[in-house]
Amino acid sequence: SRAKIGVISRDSSIDPVGACVGMKGSRVQAVVQELQGEKIDIIPWSEDTATFVVNALQPATVSRVVIDEEESRIEVVVPDDQLSLAIGRRGQNVRLTSQLTNSAIDIMTEAEASEKRQKEFAERSKMFEEELDVDETLSQLLVAEGFSELEEVAYIDMAELAGIEGFDEELAEELQSRAQEALERREEASREARRALGVEDALAELPHLTEAMLVTLGKAGIKTLDDLADLATDELIAKKRTEQRRRDGQRRERAEDKGGVLGDYGLSEEQGNEIIMAARAHWFEDEPANEEAADADSSQ
Incomplete structure (x- = not known):
């Protein structure tokens, strides 16, 4: 019942929207x-994603656009x-816009956005307070400066x-040291x-996989090199896609695509391919031995 079309003209003398609409x-x-x-709806296309969104x-007025390129989410x-x-x-309007931009789009009011920011601020502050063993003032200062993960504190330029x-400099060194220790504790716990899930140590030697990812794999029943090697790249790293809907004034998410087992970790397609190929490497190593055994049998 409705279509949205993004148009652009390479000739600066031509108005692309006007050319498509025509006289009257x-x-x-x-x-x-x-x-x-x-x-x-005929919309002027723009290389700037925020402007295009x-x-x-339109005709809705937008206050702010925040783009997460890694997650293809706006x-x-x-x-x-x-x-x-x-x-x-x-x-319909947000769904068509999502298709035009090839990104998942979350729409929220200014009040909801403010509530979300406050919640994220509190959660991140609490995390830094506990993991770095610092007071509330210092943890809030880190969040206010844009830090959201321990890795950012641990590996930022001193x-x-x-x-x-x-x-x-003394405080910065101490914070980095505590952040690195906290990451080591997390890694050891994972x-x-x-190991309690029965995931083979061989999987820990594959590229790009962290211990936390291996726990996720183990919970999904992927515990051996063969289990992992049998997966397609999409089954491993495809990101989850959801559609935001509102009903009775409440925000609800309906999953359109379950995504890959490690879809929440932001792995690229190239990294996914490297993991799968590394897991399959032992298949090819076994082939020469199998061929030699077959030749020996045939000669007898």
Whole structure:
């Protein structure tokens, strides 16, 4: 019942939207009639993803766009009174925009976005407070400076960490040391959990796989090189795709694609291929021995 089309002109003298619409809408109306009245939104395409999303969600007004390129996910914040317009009837507006941008899109109001930021701030502060054994003020300062993971504190350039207002080189060194120790504790805990699940040590030698990933594999029943080698790359690393829906004023997520076993870890397709091929390497190592045995049998 509705289509969205992104258009661009390589000739600066041509207005791409106007060229598609035609004089008094004559061109687009001819197409609409052929499609039995289907509505067509013609949108100026932009290389800037945020600009393209804002254009595509029209006529809704957008307050802010946050892009997560690694997850191919876009968070769009709109004024409270623009929410239903941005989502569209039966979610049509946001769904078509998602297809145009090839990204999952989460739409939330400014109040929801503020609540989400406050929740994330509190969770990250608590994590740093516990893992680094620091007071609340220091943990909140780290979050305010943009730190969200222990890895960021552990491996950031020392000068950059020491350059934070109120920090010095001694404090920066101590924080990095504590962050690295906390990561080692996590790794050891995951290693014990992985072994308790019966995951072979051989999997720990494969590239890109952390102990936490191996625990996830073990919980999915993937415990040997052969188990892993039998997977396709998508089955291993495909990211989960979800569609946001609203019903009775409540946000609900409906999974469209379960994704791969390690879909939450942000592995690239290249990394996934390397893991699968490394897991299959022993198959090819066995082939010469099998061929020699077969030749020996035939000669007898």
